[in-house]
Amino acid sequence: MNTTASAQPVSGDRLTLDEGAIDAARKSLDDGALTPSYGPWRDDIVKLLNDALATELVCVLRYKRHYFTANGVSSPAIADEFLVHANEESAHADRIAERIVQLGGEPDFSPATLLARSHASYDESENLQAMVRANLVAERIAVETYRQMIVLIGDKDPTTRRMLEDILSDEEEHADELKDWLGH
Template structure:
């Protein structure tokens, strides 16, 4: 059997809207565990900030014959990750929480790591790994939210789509760059 949605009459909607107005956008119809959602979003915020910083460093540290266009791509991604962080911080506030920008705990709250990379290939690989982590994290959060918080779910779906584009961009960059001598010698030593 399909579950039929129940529509409230206008009088009931108006009455409920006046209750708990201090909660802003969070109405009686919000069915997600807000504490959990706020924690997930703050962890995602930390992840995005770490990604902004890693991409920004890679932008400035990119060296080599193919580095200009790749450095430009790193900068674009850094700016887009900052956009994600801003969206997430805004949603945290809408849900009555406080975005956690404290630098001291960014690494521990972030899903992705801050790995500097020593060569252009290393940087691209680290950015690709971080994007893959973000993709899985966002997919899991989207599944967790389901229909309980459609606004947050849609925001995360939009961010997920961009993270998938970023991963595809990094994979494409790896295709076009030969391994540097440092990378080759490191892989030979590892054998």
């Protein structure tokens, strides 16, 4: 009985469910949504998500700093956009942390290791254009890391993949908005 397989085609024209995996789902009820079919990938997925969580938290901090310190002719509008992005990144972090818990993991909010685990950097630029540029770089990094995570996870965890695809869409929108601000 293969309890780590998902539904598999049995022949060229028939799809059947893995009855062994369904039977295994009747056991270990304390695991909630985490069934044996998550198999060996759960720990790797939780690690990827914790790194993404660190990235989102660093992005919140960077955007918040830029929001409060932006100055110049265009600064009110751009600062407002920094705050919108900070709040959206915070919502991403919340979604990621919730998914980590659903997978039976522990979300890592430790400030001591946050920057080391983040794919993006913190930035203390004082020039408005440098702030926009730093945030655009971070968004482009987020786009690339989420794209890679989506490919790595594939069909191993469709729920996480869909969440990451949704977050990726937001990150691409952020990058486009920031690119437009570079000309101001």
